[in-house]
Amino acid sequence: MKRIERVGAIIKILSDCPNKPFSLGYFCKIFNAAKSSISEDIQTAKNIMNTMELGLIETTAGVGGGVKFVPYISDKNAEELLNYLCNKLKESNRILGGGFLYTSDIMFDSNVVKKAGEIFAKKFKDSGADYIATIETKGIPVALMTAQMLNLPLVVLRRESKISEGSTVSINYFAGSSERVQKMSISKRAVTTGSKAIIIDDFMRAGGSVKGISDMLGEFDIEVTGIGVMITSTIPKQKKVKDYTPLIYLGEVNEDDKTIDVFPNCQIFCKKDL
Amino acid sequence: MKRIERVGAIIKILSDCPNKPFSLGYFCKIFNAAKSSISEDIQTAKNIMNTMELGLIETTAGVGGGVKFVPYISDKNAEELLNYLCNKLKESNRILGGGFLYTSDIMFDSNVVKKAGEIFAKKFKDSGADYIATIETKGIPVALMTAQMLNLPLVVLRRESKISEGSTVSINYFAGSSERVQKMSISKRAVTTGSKAIIIDDFMRAGGSVKGISDMLGEFDIEVTGIGVMITSTIPKQKKVKDYTPLIYLGEVNEDDKTIDVFPNCQIFCKKDL
Numbered sequence: 001m002k003r004i005e006r007v008g009a010i011i012k013i014l015s016d017c018p019n020k021p022f023s024l025g026y027f028c029k030i031f032n033a034a035k036s037s038i039s040e041d042i043q044t045a046k047n048i049m050n051t052m053e054l055g056l057i058e059t060t061a062g063v064g065g066g067v068k069f070v071p072y073i074s075d076k077n078a079e080e081l082l083n084y085l086c087n088k089l090k091e092s093n094r095i096l097g098g099g100f101l102y103t104s105d106i107m108f109d110s111n112v113v114k115k116a117g118e119i120f121a122k123k124f125k126d127s128g129a130d131y132i133a134t135i136e137t138k139g140i141p142v143a144l145m146t147a148q149m150l151n152l153p154l155v156v157l158r159r160e161s162k163i164s165e166g167s168t169v170s171i172n173y174f175a176g177s178s179e180r181v182q183k184m185s186i187s188k189r190a191v192t193t194g195s196k197a198i199i200i201d202d203f204m205r206a207g208g209s210v211k212g213i214s215d216m217l218g219e220f221d222i223e224v225t226g227i228g229v230m231i232t233s234t235i236p237k238q239k240k241v242k243d244y245t246p247l248i249y250l251g252e253v254n255e256d257d258k259t260i261d262v263f264p265n266c267q268i269f270c271k272k273d274l
Numbered sequence: 275m276k277r278i279e280r281v282g283a284i285i286k287i288l289s290d291c292p293n294k295p296f297s298l299g300y301f302c303k304i305f306n307a308a309k310s311s312i313s314e315d316i317q318t319a320k321n322i323m324n325t326m327e328l329g330l331i332e333t334t335a336g337v338g339g340g341v342k343f344v345p346y347i348s349d350k351n352a353e354e355l356l357n358y359l360c361n362k363l364k365e366s367n368r369i370l371g372g373g374f375l376y377t378s379d380i381m382f383d384s385n386v387v388k389k390a391g392e393i394f395a396k397k398f399k400d401s402g403a404d405y406i407a408t409i410e411t412k413g414i415p416v417a418l419m420t421a422q423m424l425n426l427p428l429v430v431l432r433r434e435s436k437i438s439e440g441s442t443v444s445i446n447y448f449a450g451s452s453e454r455v456q457k458m459s460i461s462k463r464a465v466t467t468g469s470k471a472i473i474i475d476d477f478m479r480a481g482g483s484v485k486g487i488s489d490m491l492g493e494f495d496i497e498v499t500g501i502g503v504m505i506t507s508t509i510p511k512q513k514k515v516k517d518y519t520p521l522i523y524l525g526e527v528n529e530d531d532k533t534i535d536v537f538p539n540c541q542i543f544c545k546k547d548l
Contacts, residue, residue, distance in 0.1 A: 006320070011282045012328045013285050015286055090341070098437065102461070105463075108427065111294075140411070154382040
């Protein structure tokens with residue numbers, strides 16, 4: 001195989017499995033090439049990703065060393081996504097009454113949640129997490145994409161304990177501005193005591209659900225090392241959790257004027273390092 | 275930029291957005307290169323994908339023509355996934371009683387559902403569908419990945435009608451071998467009358483859920499042009515739907531011997547064209 005072919009294939013194979021380490025030997029074998037050639041190819045692939053701001057290719061030297069693709073969305077692309085989301089969310093026909101917005105089309109849009117997952121993966125890449133955790137239903141896509149980008153398992157908490165979840169632990173928690181009691185449950189075999197998790201969800205108002213997930217994980221001595229939400233409302237200002245990263249802020253929803261006040265979390269793309 | 279750099283970047287950009295057409299002009303602009311060079315680069319990228327069985331790059335000529343990446347999992351990789359799934363599903367500690375198996379770790383594994391999505395995308399690439407439809411919860415990840423691979427929106431039916439779904443249509447249907455009545459609902463704004471959909475779900479026993487989704491879509495004159503499930507049980511033999519594509523067959527679950535009979539759907543990887 002020619003060098004250009006090896007480099008193209010290396011880019012595809014690595015970026016198909018974000019954060020999964022491949023040994024140099026793996027590529028030597030599939031291309032029937034020497035380690036020195038593969039090393040050069042990887043350096044070329046690395047430069048291409050850097051120049052075009054398409055992500056990072058990281059190599060670790062020594063025995064057991066290898067190479068992996070690390071998603072690293074550019075500030076420009078992150079800003080583009082957040083502006084796109086703001087424009088979508090401003091559509092007046094999303095207003096459902098009671099301050100609710102229709103967002104299912106956005107939360108189930110694979111292209112949107114993939115890029116959102118890249119943003120969260122960039123933000124939380126050094127958090128040392130063992131899992132991504134979310135609660136059904138609308139947070140699952142973005143949580144799954146974040147899990148994919150970080151090469152971590154996804155743990156989905158359920159509203160009801162299901163027979164298919166095996167033995168579960170459940171808690172009651174206060175949800176929403178109305179402070180009504182809701183239930184969530186987790187399969188005991190989905191998590192390991194003493195591990196670390198990142199919580200990802202679609203929407204946060206007062207933070208009751210995220211606090212609930214955090215408390216639930218606390219039952220297993222699982223430390224929460226990051227919280228990411230697609231949208232958070234500006235009201236109430238006081239949330240039940242701290243240190244969360246929203247992509248979009250939702251301000252006033254005026255049902256009379258049919259206007260929706262949304263703005264991006266500029267910190268996502270205004271600082272070089274999140 | 276050098277040719278090797280353009281080809282590498284083209285592969286990454288195209289494969290990041292499966293089935294999304296890009297104009298040649300787009301690449302001319304970002305690389306500041308002539309159309310003839312970009313055409314050659316795309317041909318090289320196409321050959322690399324072909325040789326390495328990493329997918330297809332398809333070009334359409336003429337005005338408005340362009341280029342796109344079409345996921346096309348190799349028979350070898352499909353067989354590898356199905357064997358992996360069979361080995362995972364055979365683990366005796368998955369047995370939960372009542373013939374149920376714990377599968378959440380598999381259904382929420384982004385690497386597994388991504389490859390499963392590639393298989394369904396290959397199978398249904400010419401189905402002319404406008405959406406992927408599923409019902410919460412465990413089918414969402416594989417349905418999302420299939421949607422991503424085919425560049426289609428995902429529509430998720432809910433068990434309960436939620437205020438955040440806006441105006442909904444609900445039906446009652448018979449689910450499971452016990453034929454209990456369950457409810458599902460769909461947001462009216464999620465679908466358009468007279469369109470086409472592919473149904474993707476995690477598990478099918480008698481096919482009640484899938485039949486329910488199909489009936490629900492029928493309320494909007496939506497034609498079902500494909501049905502894919504990760505796992506189907508061999509019992510009951512008679513399903514409520516026809517023409518479905520399972521990846522894995524689940525046979526007898528023997529709670530005494532702690533054995534689980536599973537086998538792959540060989541048609542997935544034994545025929546060149548599914």
